[in-house]
Amino acid sequence: MVFKTHFDLGFTDLPENVFKRYREEMMTNALSIIEKNALLPKEKRFSWTVSGWPLQAQILGPLQPSERKAQIGQAIKTGALVVHGLPFTTHTESLDYEDLVRGLGYSSMITRNYGLPMTISAKMTDVPAHSWILPTLLHHAGIKFLQLGCNPASQYPRFPELFWWEGPDGSKVLCNYTALYGSDIRPPENWPCKNYLAMQMTGDNHGPPTSQEIDNLLAYAAREMPGVRIHFGTLDDFAKAVLAEHPVLPTVKGDCPDTWIHGIxxxxxxxxxxxxxxxxxxxxxxxxxxxxxxxxxxxxxxxxxxxxxxxxxxxxxxxxxxxxxxxxxxxxxxxxxxxxxxxxxxxxxxxxxxxxxxxxxxxxxxxxxxxxxxxxxxxxxxxxxxxxxxxxxxxxxxxxxxxxxVKKTGKRIVIYNPLPWKRSGMIENPWQKGSYYFVKDVPPSGYVTWSPEAQDSPRISHDREPVLNTPSFQVTFDLTRGGISSLIEKPTGRQLADTTAAYVIGQFLHERFSTHEVDNWFNAYSRIKDGWGLNDLGKPGMIDATKAPYLAFTPKAWDIDVAHTAAADIATLSATDPEGHAENYTLTFTFPRDAAYVDVTWSVTNKTPDKQPEGGWLCFPFNVQQPTFTMGRPGGPVDPSKDIIPGCNRYLMAINSGVAITSPDKSGMALSSADAPLVSPGEPGLWKYSMDYIPRQPALFVNLYNNMWNTNFALWQEGTWTESVRIWPVARGTSTTENLVKYAWETRVPLLTATAEGAPGILPETQQGIAISRPGVLVTAFGDNPDGDGTILRLWEQAGISGNCTVNFNDQQKIKAVLPLDLRGNKKGAPIAVKKGSFVFRLDRYSPASFLLIYEKPKK
Structure with a gap:
C-alpha cells in the first residue's frame, strides 16, 4: 500500500492558499499519523508519498519554520515522508526537453540533502496520457518504475496494467497504468506478479488519509483477503519487489498524445x-x-x-x-x-x-x-x-x-546562432523596424558581425496583384478565402497546394460549435455521463443548436498589399469584414529571396470574447499523394497510423519540432510553428474522439485558440496577438526526419541580434562556439551544473541517427576530459578524453547524453 494525495497547483483554491495548506494543515496531519505509527512494525508504519516540487519548494521551503522543517527532515530520513521522482503532474507534451530534465531536480535535491538513495520510481495522476518522452527521460535518469493514474471520467490509453513502456530510443521503464487515480486494494484478475501495488489516493489537494481510514483499510484486507501480507511502503519498495521477481511482461512501444492537450x-x-x-x-x-x-x-x-x-x-x-x-x-x-x-x-x-x-x-x-x-x-x-x-x-x-x-569600431550588429550547426536566416534590422536582411552561414553556436552601413539600403516597392513570382515559387492568392490557392515550386514545377481542397494554404478558419458536436464528443469520450463528469467535460447550459448552430467562418473578402524588398517579398492580406468576431484579421505571407520557405503569420486585433464553444485554425492543404504523416513529437517522430496507443488523442497533438507529409518517394511538404504547438492531421480536430482515427487527407490544421474544456482552462479568449507558421517543400528522396528536425528547430530558435557602437572590444568579428558533427543534435544545457558543482553539457539527438558523434569546443580554458552523467547528475561511465578541443562518443537515436566538464588545473 502506497499513500498519496493528488496535487493540483490551483483548481481547489488560489495556488498560494494550496501551498499554505501543504506546508501547514497537511503536514500537521501527516506528522501526527507518522508519530502514532512510529512504534509499529516497519511494514505497518504509514508513509506518505509527495511530489518533488511541493515537498522541496513549499513543505521544505523558506516559509516553513526551521524547527518544523527539522521535524519534517527527520520524517524524510526515516522513510515516513517519501518523495517520488517527478515534480508534479504535467501536460508533458507541452514542455521542452530541458524543462522536463530540470523537473527531476527537486526530488534528487531532497535525497542528496538528506543522504538518501535516489528514488527509482515516479508517479503522475489525473492527466490521461503522456508523450513517450517519459520512458526515455526516466530511463536515462535511473528511474525504473512509473505509476500513472487517470481521471475517472476521461478516456485513457489501453495499456496492460503492468508492462514495459518503451520510448522512441528503445529505453524501457516498468509501468503500472490505472484507469483511476490509484488502484483498489484487491488485485485485478490475472495480475502477473506475486507483488501487487494498492495505490491509495486521496482527492485533489485533500491531504493524507486519517488514522481511521487507514485502520479501515487494514480491517478490510484482513477480512476479505486472509493470508495476504500487507506492506505499508513506497513506490520504490514495490518496484524493487517486482523487479526481483523477473516477471514476463508485455513491452508496449508507442506514443500517448494527451486528450486534454487542447487546453494549452x-x-x-x-x-x-x-x-x-x-x-x-x-x-x-x-x-x-x-x-x-x-x-x-x-x-x-x-x-x-x-x-x-x-x-x-x-x-x-x-x-x-x-x-x-x-x-x-x-x-x-x-x-x-x-x-x-x-x-x-x-x-x-x-x-x-x-x-x-x-x-x-x-x-x-x-x-x-x-x-x-x-x-x-x-x-x-x-x-x-x-x-x-x-x-x-x-x-x-x-x-x-x-x-x-567584438573588435569593430562604430555601429555594429552581432547575429548569434543558438543552434550547434551552421545556418542562415532572416533578421530584422534593429535600427529600422520592418527592414529585413538575409544572413548567410552563421557559425554553430557562434556569431557574425555586420555594419549597417555595409548593407544595401532597403528598397521597397508595392503592388496589389494576387499573383506573385519569387525566386523559389510561383504564387496565386485567393482573395475570397484568404490564402494561397496555387504554390508552384520553380525548380521542379511541382504544385505544392492541394487545389481540390475546401481550404487554401494559410486560410483562417473559425469554428463555433453547437450542442450537437459537443454532445457527440462528450458521449464518445466521457466515462461519467452526469454529475461532475458532465459539468467538467460537457457544456451544460449551452444555447441549443436550433438557436446557435454550428458555424464555420472565414472572412469572405480580403484586400492584398505586396511589398517587394531586397530580402523578401511580403504579401499582407486584410479581411474586409470580420463580421463581429474581431476588429480585424490579417494574414502575412513572407517569401525570403534566399530560402525556399514561406512564413505565414496570422494576426487578430481585439478578438471578440465568446463563451460559446469555439476554435480557430490556420489551414494547410498540401498536394501529396498517398500521404505519410511524420509528427515531430517530444522524444521522437510519430506516424499516427501505427505509433499511437489506442485511447489517446488522434485528432490533436502538441508538436515539439514540426510535421511532414510525404509521398512514397519521400517528396512532400513540412510545417513548423514558433508560436502554436497544437496541430491536427487530416482535418480540424476539436470536439472529436476516436479509438482508431487515421488521417487520410494530406492537410494540417494549426490550432490558434479554443475553449474546449469546462473544468479549469480559460472559457473564452480575447485580445490582440499573432501566431506564425513556416512551411517548406521536401525534395524527393530526402530523409524526412533529418529534414524536419533541422528546419523545424531553425524555425523555433531564431537568430538573435544585438547592437553596439563606439570603441572596439577584444573578440574577433566572427567566431564559432560549441559545434556538433551532425545537424539534428540539440544542446539543451551548457552551463552551471544544476545537480552539483562544475559545468555540464547536455545533448539530445533528434534526427534518428545512431553512431559516433563529435563535439568541438571553442574554449580558451583547457578541457581535459568529460565525465558521462545521467539526467540527475549521477556518474554513469568512465571519463572521455578531450583532444585538441574535441571528444567523440556514441550517441544513439533520440537519446540524451550529459557530461561534466573536467578542466586542467591552472599552472601556479
Whole structure:
C-alpha cells in the first residue's frame, strides 16, 4: 500500500492558499499519523508519498519554520515522508526537453540533502496520457518504475496494467497504468506478479488519509483477503519487489498524445510566449558559458535560470485556474455577459490580496469571489511571464555585452546562432523596424558581425496583384478565402497546394460549435455521463443548436498589399469584414529571396470574447499523394497510423519540432510553428474522439485558440496577438526526419541580434562556439551544473541517427576530459578524453547524453 494525495497547483483554491495548506494543515496531519505509527512494525508504519516540487519548494521551503522543517527532515530520513521522482503532474507534451530534465531536480535535491538513495520510481495522476518522452527521460535518469493514474471520467490509453513502456530510443521503464487515480486494494484478475501495488489516493489537494481510514483499510484486507501480507511502503519498495521477481511482461512501444492537450491553447498568448521562450533558456545558458570561455567576464546566472525553469514548469503543470464551478460555468450569451458585468462591479480585495477572499460555489457567491476566480487564471499566466522576463532580461544583457566586445569600431550588429550547426536566416534590422536582411552561414553556436552601413539600403516597392513570382515559387492568392490557392515550386514545377481542397494554404478558419458536436464528443469520450463528469467535460447550459448552430467562418473578402524588398517579398492580406468576431484579421505571407520557405503569420486585433464553444485554425492543404504523416513529437517522430496507443488523442497533438507529409518517394511538404504547438492531421480536430482515427487527407490544421474544456482552462479568449507558421517543400528522396528536425528547430530558435557602437572590444568579428558533427543534435544545457558543482553539457539527438558523434569546443580554458552523467547528475561511465578541443562518443537515436566538464588545473 502506497499513500498519496493528488496535487493540483490551483483548481481547489488560489495556488498560494494550496501551498499554505501543504506546508501547514497537511503536514500537521501527516506528522501526527507518522508519530502514532512510529512504534509499529516497519511494514505497518504509514508513509506518505509527495511530489518533488511541493515537498522541496513549499513543505521544505523558506516559509516553513526551521524547527518544523527539522521535524519534517527527520520524517524524510526515516522513510515516513517519501518523495517520488517527478515534480508534479504535467501536460508533458507541452514542455521542452530541458524543462522536463530540470523537473527531476527537486526530488534528487531532497535525497542528496538528506543522504538518501535516489528514488527509482515516479508517479503522475489525473492527466490521461503522456508523450513517450517519459520512458526515455526516466530511463536515462535511473528511474525504473512509473505509476500513472487517470481521471475517472476521461478516456485513457489501453495499456496492460503492468508492462514495459518503451520510448522512441528503445529505453524501457516498468509501468503500472490505472484507469483511476490509484488502484483498489484487491488485485485485478490475472495480475502477473506475486507483488501487487494498492495505490491509495486521496482527492485533489485533500491531504493524507486519517488514522481511521487507514485502520479501515487494514480491517478490510484482513477480512476479505486472509493470508495476504500487507506492506505499508513506497513506490520504490514495490518496484524493487517486482523487479526481483523477473516477471514476463508485455513491452508496449508507442506514443500517448494527451486528450486534454487542447487546453494549452485556451491561453494562446501565454502559450505562444512559452513556445518562444523555452528554447531560449538553453540558448541563454550556452551563450553565457561561451562568453566566459571566450574571455568576457560574466557572473553566474544559475539562480536566475533555475527560477526560469521552475516558472516554466509551473506553467506546464496540469491545472490552469480555479475550478469553473466557481465561475460562470453554466452561463452563456446574455447570462454570461451579466456575470462578467457583476464581476467587474465587485470591489477589489483589501490591498489587492485575493488570497483573503473566500471561494464561491455554483449558487452562492461571496463578495469578490468572481474576481478571485478570474484572478486565478492570471496567476497561472504569470508563471510563464516570469520565465519570459528572466530569460529576455539576461539574454539581452549578454547579447549587448557580446556586441560591445567584438573588435569593430562604430555601429555594429552581432547575429548569434543558438543552434550547434551552421545556418542562415532572416533578421530584422534593429535600427529600422520592418527592414529585413538575409544572413548567410552563421557559425554553430557562434556569431557574425555586420555594419549597417555595409548593407544595401532597403528598397521597397508595392503592388496589389494576387499573383506573385519569387525566386523559389510561383504564387496565386485567393482573395475570397484568404490564402494561397496555387504554390508552384520553380525548380521542379511541382504544385505544392492541394487545389481540390475546401481550404487554401494559410486560410483562417473559425469554428463555433453547437450542442450537437459537443454532445457527440462528450458521449464518445466521457466515462461519467452526469454529475461532475458532465459539468467538467460537457457544456451544460449551452444555447441549443436550433438557436446557435454550428458555424464555420472565414472572412469572405480580403484586400492584398505586396511589398517587394531586397530580402523578401511580403504579401499582407486584410479581411474586409470580420463580421463581429474581431476588429480585424490579417494574414502575412513572407517569401525570403534566399530560402525556399514561406512564413505565414496570422494576426487578430481585439478578438471578440465568446463563451460559446469555439476554435480557430490556420489551414494547410498540401498536394501529396498517398500521404505519410511524420509528427515531430517530444522524444521522437510519430506516424499516427501505427505509433499511437489506442485511447489517446488522434485528432490533436502538441508538436515539439514540426510535421511532414510525404509521398512514397519521400517528396512532400513540412510545417513548423514558433508560436502554436497544437496541430491536427487530416482535418480540424476539436470536439472529436476516436479509438482508431487515421488521417487520410494530406492537410494540417494549426490550432490558434479554443475553449474546449469546462473544468479549469480559460472559457473564452480575447485580445490582440499573432501566431506564425513556416512551411517548406521536401525534395524527393530526402530523409524526412533529418529534414524536419533541422528546419523545424531553425524555425523555433531564431537568430538573435544585438547592437553596439563606439570603441572596439577584444573578440574577433566572427567566431564559432560549441559545434556538433551532425545537424539534428540539440544542446539543451551548457552551463552551471544544476545537480552539483562544475559545468555540464547536455545533448539530445533528434534526427534518428545512431553512431559516433563529435563535439568541438571553442574554449580558451583547457578541457581535459568529460565525465558521462545521467539526467540527475549521477556518474554513469568512465571519463572521455578531450583532444585538441574535441571528444567523440556514441550517441544513439533520440537519446540524451550529459557530461561534466573536467578542466586542467591552472599552472601556479
Amino acid at each position: 491553447q485556451s491561453n494562446p498568448q501565454e502559450t505562444r510566449i512559452a513556445r518562444n521562450i523555452r528554447p531560449l533558456e538553453s540558448a541563454l545558458d550556452a551563450l553565457h558559458t561561451q562568453m566566459s570561455s571566450w574571455g568576457i567576464p560574466t557572473a553566474s546566472i544559475s539562480g536566475e535560470l533555475a527560477k526560469a525553469y521552475e516558472q516554466s514548469l509551473l506553467y506546464g503543470e496540469h491545472t490552469w485556474g480555479m475550478n469553473a464551478e466557481y465561475g460562470p460555468r453554466y452561463s452563456y450569451g446574455d447570462d454570461w455577459r451579466k456575470w462578467m458585468a457583476a464581476a467587474a462591479a465587485e470591489p477589489l480585495p483589501p490591498n489587492g490580496d485575493y488570497t483573503l477572499l473566500k471561494n464561491s460555489d455554483a449558487h452562492n457567491t461571496s463578495i469578490g469571489s468572481k474576481r478571485k476566480w478570474l484572478h486565478s487564471y492570471d496567476e497561472k499566466r504569470r508563471y510563464i511571464l516570469n520565465t519570459r522576463d528572466i530569460v529576455y532580461n539576461r539574454l539581452n544583457q549578454d547579447l549587448h555585452l557580446l556586441a560591445s566586445s
